[in-house]
Amino acid sequence: MRKAVGILVVLGILLAVLLLALPTGLPELSNAEKTLAVTEDQTVYLTESTSGSSWLYGVRDDGSVEKAYPQDSSFRITLLSAYGNDVYFVQTPQLTEKGWQLLCLREDGTTELLYEGTGDFPVAPEAVNVSPSGIDLTFLTDDKISVYRMELSGGEPVQLLETELAEGEIAVSAVFAEDKLFCLLSDGRVRSSRTGEQNSEALQETEGFTLLSASQGSVWAYREETGTACSGSIAVQNGSGVEVNGQAVLYGGRGGAKGQTVVVSVENGSTVLLRIGDADVRRQTPEASFRVRMQFKAPGLIFLLLTYAVCAALILFTVFLCTRMHRLAVRVTACCICLLLFAAGVSGTISWVDAQGQSGQLLETQAASAGKIREDILEELDLTSILAGNADQAELRRLIAPLDIETEEQSVSFRASVLTAEGDTVQISDQAAAGSPVASVYGEQVRALAQSAVTQDKAMQQSLECGGNTCAYDIRPLYRYGEKVGMLVSQVVLVRTDYANMLGRSFLPPFWSALLASVAVAFLTFTMMRPLRCLMERVRRISEGDFNLMPLRTASDEVGDMWQSLREMSVSLRIKDYETNATVHSFYRFVPRGLDRLLNRASIMETSLGDMANVTGTVGILSIQNRDELRASLDDSGFLGFLSDSYSVIDHQMERHEGTLLSSGFDPEGMEILFQKSPDQGVSFSQGLLGESNGMAKEQAADFFLLLHSTSFLYGLVGTEQRTFSLLSSSEIAFLHSFSRHFKGTGVRVAATEACLKAMARPCTSRYIGFVSSEDGKYRYKLHQILEGCSDLEKSLYLSYDEKFQKGISLFCQNDFYLARNLFSAILKLNPNDGIARWYLFACEHYFNKNDPGSEGYNLFGIQG
Numbered sequence: 001m002r003k004a005v006g007i008l009v010v011l012g013i014l015l016a017v018l019l020l021a022l023p024t025g026l027p028e029l030s031n032a033e034k035t036l037a038v039t040e041d042q043t044v045y046l047t048e049s050t051s052g053s054s055w056l057y058g059v060r061d062d063g064s065v066e067k068a069y070p071q072d073s074s075f076r077i078t079l080l081s082a083y084g085n086d087v088y089f090v091q092t093p094q095l096t097e098k099g100w101q102l103l104c105l106r107e108d109g110t111t112e113l114l115y116e117g118t119g120d121f122p123v124a125p126e127a128v129n130v131s132p133s134g135i136d137l138t139f140l141t142d143d144k145i146s147v148y149r150m151e152l153s154g155g156e157p158v159q160l161l162e163t164e165l166a167e168g169e170i171a172v173s174a175v176f177a178e179d180k181l182f183c184l185l186s187d188g189r190v191r192s193s194r195t196g197e198q199n200s201e202a203l204q205e206t207e208g209f210t211l212l213s214a215s216q217g218s219v220w221a222y223r224e225e226t227g228t229a230c231s232g233s234i235a236v237q238n239g240s241g242v243e244v245n246g247q248a249v250l251y252g253g254r255g256g257a258k259g260q261t262v263v264v265s266v267e268n269g270s271t272v273l274l275r276i277g278d279a280d281v282r283r284q285t286p287e288a289s290f291r292v293r294m295q296f297k298a299p300g301l302i303f304l305l306l307t308y309a310v311c312a313a314l315i316l317f318t319v320f321l322c323t324r325m326h327r328l329a330v331r332v333t334a335c336c337i338c339l340l341l342f343a344a345g346v347s348g349t350i351s352w353v354d355a356q357g358q359s360g361q362l363l364e365t366q367a368a369s370a371g372k373i374r375e376d377i378l379e380e381l382d383l384t385s386i387l388a389g390n391a392d393q394a395e396l397r398r399l400i401a402p403l404d405i406e407t408e409e410q411s412v413s414f415r416a417s418v419l420t421a422e423g424d425t426v427q428i429s430d431q432a433a434a435g436s437p438v439a440s441v442y443g444e445q446v447r448a449l450a451q452s453a454v455t456q457d458k459a460m461q462q463s464l465e466c467g468g469n470t471c472a473y474d475i476r477p478l479y480r481y482g483e484k485v486g487m488l489v490s491q492v493v494l495v496r497t498d499y500a501n502m503l504g505r506s507f508l509p510p511f512w513s514a515l516l517a518s519v520a521v522a523f524l525t526f527t528m529m530r531p532l533r534c535l536m537e538r539v540r541r542i543s544e545g546d547f548n549l550m551p552l553r554t555a556s557d558e559v560g561d562m563w564q565s566l567r568e569m570s571v572s573l574r575i576k577d578y579e580t581n582a583t584v585h586s587f588y589r590f591v592p593r594g595l596d597r598l599l600n601r602a603s604i605m606e607t608s609l610g611d612m613a614n615v616t617g618t619v620g621i622l623s624i625q626n627r628d629e630l631r632a633s634l635d636d637s638g639f640l641g642f643l644s645d646s647y648s649v650i651d652h653q654m655e656r657h658e659g660t661l662l663s664s665g666f667d668p669e670g671m672e673i674l675f676q677k678s679p680d681q682g683v684s685f686s687q688g689l690l691g692e693s694n695g696m697a698k699e700q701a702a703d704f705f706l707l708l709h710s711t712s713f714l715y716g717l718v719g720t721e722q723r724t725f726s727l728l729s730s731s732e733i734a735f736l737h738s739f740s741r742h743f744k745g746t747g748v749r750v751a752a753t754e755a756c757l758k759a760m761a762r763p764c765t766s767r768y769i770g771f772v773s774s775e776d777g778k779y780r781y782k783l784h785q786i787l788e789g790c791s792d793l794e795k796s797l798y799l800s801y802d803e804k805f806q807k808g809i810s811l812f813c814q815n816d817f818y819l820a821r822n823l824f825s826a827i828l829k830l831n832p833n834d835g836i837a838r839w840y841l842f843a844c845e846h847y848f849n850k851n852d853p854g855s856e857g858y859n860l861f862g863i864q865g
Contacts, residue, residue: 027057027065027286027296029264029271030444036262037082037089038215038255044262044273045087045105046286049076049094056089056105057292059273063284068292069105082216082255083130083152088114092124100124102135102154114154121148121157127175131217136160136176145183147176163193172433173212177219178233184212188433190221190236206239210436215253222249222263224435229254229261229276242276248439248447266439266447311345314338329522329529336525337518344514348507363412363472363492364461370414371459371474371490378478378488412494417441418478419487423450427486442473442489450475450487457484470494531559538566547574592726594660598674598715609724612716617676618756619709619733620659620685622650623740624668626703643668646702649692657685662715662728670737672728675708679752679760682708683788686750690789705743708752709736709781710759735779739772742861746835750786757784764788765795767802769836770809770860783860785836798834801827805837812840813858817848836860 027048037045043058054075057068071077075091082088085107092100099122102115114135117124126140130152137157139146144164148157161181165171170186183191190209209230211222221230223239230241231254242261244252250271252263261276267283275282288296318338417429419438424447426432432441439447445464453460459476474490538549547570596604599611624646631639647666654661654673658681662672675681686706693701713730736753743751748769757766766784773780787795808823821844827837843863 027055027068027288027292029273029286032264032271033077033080034251035078035080035213036251036253036264037080037087038253038260038262039082039085039087040255040257041085042256042258042260043085044275045080045082047077047080047089053296054091055296056087057286057288059284059286061275063273063282063286065286065288065292067109068288068295069109069111070295071111075101078124079128081128081130081214086130088128088130088135090124090128102128102137112154115150115157126173127214129175129177129214129217131177133217136214138174138176138181140171140174145171145174145181147181170430172429172431175212175214175219177214177217180219180233182212182219182221182233182236184209184221184433186429186433188224188435192233192237206237208239208435209236210433210440211249211251213251213253216255218254220252220254220261222252224249224437229263231259231261244274244276245281248437248444250440266444269444271444311342314341327529328532329525332529333518333522333525336521337514340514340517340521341511344507344510347510351506351510361463363470363494364463364474366412366414367472367474367490367492368459368461370416370492371476371488374416374490375476375478375488412492415491415493417489417491419450419475419489421454421477421484421486423447423454423475423487442491446473446475446489449473450489453477453487531563535559535562535566542566542570542573545577547571547577592661592664594674595726598660599717607717609717609719609721612714614712615674615676615715616712617674617710618679618682618759619662619711619713619730620673620675620682621670621707621709621733621737621740622673623670623705624702625705625744627668642700642702645696645700646704649689649702653685653688653692656688657681659685662726664726670740672733672737679708679710679756680762680764682706682752682756683750683760683762683764683786686786687789690749703744704749705740706750707736707740707743708750708756708786709733710753710756732779735774736772736781739861743835746839747833748785748836750789751783752786754782754784765799767798768806768809770840770858772859772861773857797831801830808837808840812844815847817844820844821848 027046029046032046032048035047039045039058042061045056045058047056048054053073054071054077055068056071056077057065059065071091074094076094077089077091079090080087087105088102089105090100090102100117101113102117104112104114106112121139123139123141125137127138129136129138134149134151137148137150139148142165144162146162147160149160150157160176163181165183172184172186174181174183176182180192180194183193185191187207188209189205189207190212191205208223208225209221210224213220215231218232219236221236222228222244223230223241226239227244228239228241229244229249229252230236230239235241244261244263244265247268248266250264250266252261254261258277263274263276265272265274270285273284273286275284315338318334415429415431417431418427419425420427424438426436426438426441427434429436429441437447438450443464445462449460449462453475454477457477459474461472461474463470463472465471471494472492474488474492476488476490477484478486478488549567549570596602596607598615599607599613601607601611624643630642634642643666646668650671650673653659657675658677660674660676662674673682673685675685686704686708689704689706693704696702709732711730711732713728713733715729716727717724718727719725751769752766757764765787767787769783769785771780771782785798787798790798804823804827808820808827811817811820811823821841824837824841824844827834828841831837839861846863
């Protein structure tokens with residue numbers, strides 16, 4: 001999972017670096033709208049709008065682009081005007097022709113909404129001119145021109161004037177400046193009119209113009225036939241101004257503190273910015289700074305990175321399910337869903353691209369159809385008269401009248417123009433004045449298309465992106481009496497498209513199909529994997545030791561074969577399990593229980609030859625005192641039954657009191673039992689042992705004797721790999737082991753060394769009965785009789801004469817055998833069953849009758865009769 005995350009992060013970083021390194025198409029003069037504004041600081045402001053973004057940027061006097069202002073991408077900026085260092089601009093919605101907004105970009109970079117056109121002004125103005133008097137808005141319709149003025153700070157527009165066009169006149173553009181209304185007609189004339197106090201109208205006309213705009217409160221026009229840019233009403237009326245020398249001037253203006261004339265022109269196939277001063281002409285291609293380039297790239301970069309992030313998240317989620325989920329059906333379903341979603345995304349993208357391509361092809365078809373219809377119309381008209389300007393104006397309007405068709409998803413606008421036979425100049429159009437270069441009206445690509453149509457002498461179509469919209473052009477030659485007299489241009493513009501509906505049609509069907517397919521895949525996967533899941537449950541039960549399989553009906557496929565193999569394996573495992581359990585059980589009967597715990601092993605199977613441990617605890621030496629008598633009175637089977645019953649009692653009590661048998665085998669003469677936690681376990685064990693044996697029939701009851709001693713000893717495994725024995729190595733236990741037989745017939749059932757007695761956590765009733773020592777004096781232990789296993793009567797009896805008993809032992813050790821003999825004799829009269837007192841009486845008699853008293857020591861059982 002971490003590797004997958006690391007790989008995707010590295011790929012994301014590489015993608016981001018690659019996208020940053022790729023060149024951007026913004027800013028690009030060839031994509032800019034046909035409007036500009038020059039501020040007082042000589043900055044030329046241009047605008048560009050596409051379907052993905054909308055920008056307003058300024059080109060400084062040195063040609064660099066240092067500032068760019070992103071605008072609402074759902075709007076397209078169509079008009080620019082400057083006043084001081086503020087830029088006023090009009091923007092219209094991308095997806096509709098209705099509604100517009102007038103905004104102001106202040107010098108500090110803030111944008112202010114001044115007016116929003118709805119209701120009385122549904123159509124955007126043709127021109128905006130800002131002067132100290134206010135903001136003048138010029139509206140142009142088919143038959144009249146209206147001018148409204150509003151305050152610099154905004155407010156409701158107030159009508160200044162309204163004039164109607166003469167019959168047959170076609171206005172290409174209009175602007176109100178210097179208190180005059182200037183109108184560029186389709187024949188290249190600029191008409192200026194002033195409304196006086198008596199509503200009189202003075203008209204002045206000048207010919208040969210192709211462009212008209214206003215800048216810094218003054219009118220600006222370009223005269224194509226002389227290549228002159230005219231600034232101011234007088235220069236326009238006289239046709240005088242600054243020589244531009246541009247090949248195909250697209251648009252321009254004048255402004256700034258130096259009064260520069262700025263035009264955008266197409267030269268040798270490239271769009272350049274010309275700054276014309278008093279003595280020089282500078283051609284510039286705007287160069288954007290790194291910060292501006294990053295601004296232009298940000299929307300596309302963010303979109304691509306978000307798309308990558310969604311894909312990466314889907315991949316990581318699939319990897320997570322495949323690595324962390326243990327169900328095969330979940331992993332298979334996750335992989336299938338991931339692939340289906342990727343396929344849906346690819347299919348939707350291909351469908352979207354194909355729809356865009358089909359849209360362009362459809363527009364080309366519509367453009368060809370529109371061109372054919374207008375060609376048929378021209379065949380019915382007097383084309384020679386039309387081109388000479390002598391035809392009926394109604395027929396001319398019929399030829400170039402725009403046609404708008406609106407459907408549920410899109411709005412298509414049809415326009416037409418007639419070019420010269422050479423295809424380089426406009427003759428008749430409602431979009432441009434006569435004499436306008438084709439490149440300045442339609443762009444360089446359409447000019448090239450027109451030249452191809454002229455060269456090949458046939459109709460040609462092409463779809464292009466222009467101003468954020470998709471356009472298609474049909475250019476075909478026009479003939480009159482066998483002679484080519486012009487070129488007909490039919491333009492089809494896709495003004496508005498319901499992108500949401502198009503996206504829905506492109507992406508929703510694949511994703512809905514992917515969703516339904518995912519549900520079907522999940523259902524089929526989980527259904528087909530259900531027998532495998534049952535198989536997994538049975539395998540898990542077999543792994544837990546349950547080899548019993550219930551009969552199950554399965555299909556005749558791979559899963560069915562696996563079920564059959566599992567059944568056969570289960571039967572084999574049951575047989576092997578039975579044999580193994582029988583073998584283990586048989587061998588385990590000969591292994592001391594708790595051996596693995598003493599040797600610090602997890603189980604008995606992990607023990608090996610040579611394992612050993614130093615063990616500290618209380619060892620009880622247990623013997624059956626009446627074994628010889630019962631062996632003599634019972635036959636072989638009866639004696640073995642007696643020993644088995646005796647061990648059954650011992651094993652039961654060891655299990656209750658956590659005792660561990662240290663002996664490798666069962667020895668009635670003495671078995672070592674470990675109580676590792678506390679000596680109290682040994683006392684409790686003896687009580688349970690005596691209590692259980694007392695409840696048995698007397699002739700079959702075992703006479704147990706237990707000697708407890710707390711010590712440390714070595715315990716380990718010796719032998720060979722084929723035969724191994726447990727070994728308890730302790731000279732102390734071996735020394736005490738020899739005393740068990742001496743307690744036979746003494747009435748002592750449980751005895752303990754003094755060290756063991758002191759280690760007990762609970763008080764224990766006992767009496768001191770003497771000491772034992774080895775011949776070399778290495779071992780010496782004081783022994784105490786534990787009275788907890790006796791009946792209450794016996795315990796009371798022992799305690800009643802314990803003081804005399806202890807005094808007798810003291811006198812015995814002081815060689816006062818006469819007085820000691822009298823005390824022990826008196827004790828035996830009270831309790832004839834006290835075997836320890838009987839031995840001391842015998843020892844006193846023995847030493848009393850000898851000439852060397854105490855020469856044989858004072859050890860308990862040191863003298864044997």
